[in-house]
Amino acid sequence: MSRIHRTVIAALLATAGVALAQQPRSAVEEIERYRAALGDGNPAELWEARGEVIWKQKRGPKNASLEQCDLGLGPGVVKGAYTVLPKYFKDTDKVEDLESRLVSCMVSLQGFTPEQAKKDPFGGPGKKVPMDALVAYITSESRGMKMNVQTTHPKEVEAYELGRKMFYFRGGPHDFACATCHGADNLRIRLQDLPNLTTQADAQKAYTAWPAYRVSQGEVRSFQWRLYDCFRQQRFPELIFVSPASIALTTFLAKNSNGGTFNAPSIKR
Amino acid sequence: MKNITIVVLGIAGAVAVGCASMGHHDEAALGAKALELMKASFHEQGQAKLDRLEQDNVQKVCSEYNGDKKIPRDVAERLEKAELANIKYPADGKYLGDWKNGERIAQSGVGMQFTDTAGAATGGNCYACHELTKSELAFGTIGPSLYNFGKIRGYTSEMQKYAFGKVYNSEAFSACSNMPRFGHKGILSEQQVKDVVALLMDPSSPVNK
Numbered sequence: 001m002s003r004i005h006r007t008v009i010a011a012l013l014a015t016a017g018v019a020l021a022q023q024p025r026s027a028v029e030e031i032e033r034y035r036a037a038l039g040d041g042n043p044a045e046l047w048e049a050r051g052e053v054i055w056k057q058k059r060g061p062k063n064a065s066l067e068q069c070d071l072g073l074g075p076g077v078v079k080g081a082y083t084v085l086p087k088y089f090k091d092t093d094k095v096e097d098l099e100s101r102l103v104s105c106m107v108s109l110q111g112f113t114p115e116q117a118k119k120d121p122f123g124g125p126g127k128k129v130p131m132d133a134l135v136a137y138i139t140s141e142s143r144g145m146k147m148n149v150q151t152t153h154p155k156e157v158e159a160y161e162l163g164r165k166m167f168y169f170r171g172g173p174h175d176f177a178c179a180t181c182h183g184a185d186n187l188r189i190r191l192q193d194l195p196n197l198t199t200q201a202d203a204q205k206a207y208t209a210w211p212a213y214r215v216s217q218g219e220v221r222s223f224q225w226r227l228y229d230c231f232r233q234q235r236f237p238e239l240i241f242v243s244p245a246s247i248a249l250t251t252f253l254a255k256n257s258n259g260g261t262f263n264a265p266s267i268k269r
Numbered sequence: 270m271k272n273i274t275i276v277v278l279g280i281a282g283a284v285a286v287g288c289a290s291m292g293h294h295d296e297a298a299l300g301a302k303a304l305e306l307m308k309a310s311f312h313e314q315g316q317a318k319l320d321r322l323e324q325d326n327v328q329k330v331c332s333e334y335n336g337d338k339k340i341p342r343d344v345a346e347r348l349e350k351a352e353l354a355n356i357k358y359p360a361d362g363k364y365l366g367d368w369k370n371g372e373r374i375a376q377s378g379v380g381m382q383f384t385d386t387a388g389a390a391t392g393g394n395c396y397a398c399h400e401l402t403k404s405e406l407a408f409g410t411i412g413p414s415l416y417n418f419g420k421i422r423g424y425t426s427e428m429q430k431y432a433f434g435k436v437y438n439s440e441a442f443s444a445c446s447n448m449p450r451f452g453h454k455g456i457l458s459e460q461q462v463k464d465v466v467a468l469l470m471d472p473s474s475p476v477n478k
Contacts, residue, residue: 165296165303168335170328172321173381173456174449175440179335181411189397189409231311235381237321238314245310248303 044136044213044265047220051137054130060110069105071098071138082142083262086251088153095159097250099224100242102134121241122228123219135211135222142262147208149255156251163252166245167197172235178249180234197253204260207253212268220265223250300333316387327352331445345444352441356434357452359459364429364466371468372475374461375401381456393436393457393465398448401468402475411447419470420477432466 055066055078070089071081086097092104099121106117120129151157170177181189182197195202211222221229227246231239239246304322313319324332330348334340358364377392379385395401398411401418422428435442437452451457457465468474 161299162303162306165299165332166307168332169303169307169324170332170335171324172317173454175328175331175454176449177332177335180447183335187409187411189411190407192409194411232382232384235317235321237311237317237319238383240310240312243310244306245303248306 042213042265042267043218044140044211044220044267047133047136047213048140048265049137050128051130051133051135054133055137060106060112062109062111064109064111066102066105066109066134069102069109071101078138078141080142080145082139083145083148084150086149086156086159086247086254088155093155095153095155095247095251097223097242097247097254098135098138099131099222100247102131102138103242118241122221122225125218132211132220132222136220136265139211139262139264143264145262147204147254147257147260147262149251149258151251151255159248159251160255162245163248163250166249167252174235176234176236178230178234197256200256200259203253203256204258207257208260208262209264209266209268211264212266215267215269296333314383316381316385317383327440327445327450334445340445348444349441352438352450352453353434355453356438356441357459358430358433359463364426364433364463365470366460366463366465366467368464368467368471368474368476370461370464371466372402374457374465375468376405391456391461393451393461395465395468403478404475415469416476418476419472419474424470424472429466429470432469433462436462436465 058065068075070076070091071078072084072087072089073079073081082098085101086095088095089101089104091108094100096104103114103117106112107114120127121131123129123132151160167178168183170180177183178197181187181194185196185199185202187194187196195206197203197206207223210226211220213220224241224246227249228239228241231237304324307322308319311319311322327348330340330344334344374393375395378394378397380389380391385391395415396405396408398409400408400410400414400416403416418432419428431442436457438450439446439448440450449456451465452459452462468476471477
């Protein structure tokens with residue numbers, strides 16, 4: 001990042017600070033401008049480039065690449081694949097999102113055990129993992145395309161309906177459900193705008209912006225991570241990576257975003 | 270062969286109709302399946318055990334009536350009555366604690382996540398959803414503004430008792446409210462609830478300035 005770039009951001013943040021003292025709504029707008037300014041140099045590009053290398057790299061006991069993996073549009077088709085996920089796959093007889101599909105391909109094509117393929121789903125300080133990078137690369141290949149999740153197979157219909165049920169499921173010490181924060185229009189938690197994920201317009205805006213490079217964490221975060229961290233804040237137990245509930249919920253949210261133009265990996269605070 | 274085909278098509282048709290107009294029975298079956306799936310999709314971590322997925326009556330009823338279905342008045346009244354009965358009002362009859370502590374509790378969102386230390390002092394995170402004072406601009410809008418709470422409603426002991434009850438168990442006054450039951454669920458101690466009530470009801474609290 002250039003010095004000019006940094007100065008611009010500092011100036012925008014200062015403006016945001018001034019605006020904050022006057023009127024919260026305009027502060028949010030300033031933060032939007034700050035995000036737009038950051039968008040030019042999104043570090044997620046590093047994850048995307050690393051992911052492309054890993055996608056093509058011969059790995060695992062079978063010493064094979066993932067290039068023949070069917071992500072939903074046929075073996076080896078990466079372009080636009082994320083816009084149709086989650087989707088039913090005949091070979092596994094399951095509805096799979098991107099991350100669970102990658103796990104299936106790492107098992108079938110590369111010979112990893114499911115445990116090996118699911119280990120280390122999220123990166124952290126000093127820890128780079130293949131999954132984040134693969135997700136960044138594959139999703140970037142759907143940028144600018146419209147979300148088009150189908151529920152034609154009975155298992156897709158079921159996943160959507162189960163996801164809807166889970167969205168309204170209240171539990172834990174705080175009685176929180178996804179719907180507590182994401183079930184009505186124009187709500188904020190502190191100053192953070194909350195999308196109403198039951199409406200198409202908000203679901204489109206929210207879902208098409210994940211995965212994201214989180215400036216505060218210095219990591220690219222996948223949609224599986226987004227759900228994992230929402231449930232942490234809901235005071236639920238720990239969501240298991242690529243678990244059936246995570247896929248059902250993703251199906252519900254992804255389908256609600258149909259017609260929205262995919263624009264990720266994005267950059268967020 | 271032809272008969273079999275017709276039967277299969279018939280089942281497929283029934284499934285399609287069932288999905289198009291999901292009846293009460295279907296919703297209940299779906300709910301049971303969703304819970305089964307959720308139980309297989311989480312593992313316990315730190316203080317967050319799997320029993321957090323075991324719903325009590327409020328959670329069950331409110332999950333069922335979420336979405337586009339409005340909770341029927343008789344169901345809401347039954348729920349409120351049952352929740353009202355389990356509010357434990359202070360034995361000393363005093364509802365007001367220290368508003369300065371109340372402000373700290375209102376600011377803090379710490380507690381009960383699987384990344385939080387078990388047993389450490391928790392917050393109420395009131396500002397996440399409510400406007401309370403004019404000095405804190407970073408407030409959420411999930412709940413109504415509580416600015417001038419006591420000033421508007423009057424500093425009466427009845428209102429103090431109501432505020433205590435509302436913070437202790439919000440569902441007793443508004444069925445399926447989004448607000449946590451801070452006292453009933455042990456998120457805040459009795460003293461902490463009193464401190465929050467003081468923030469709302471003490472005439473010297475910035476909420477009432």
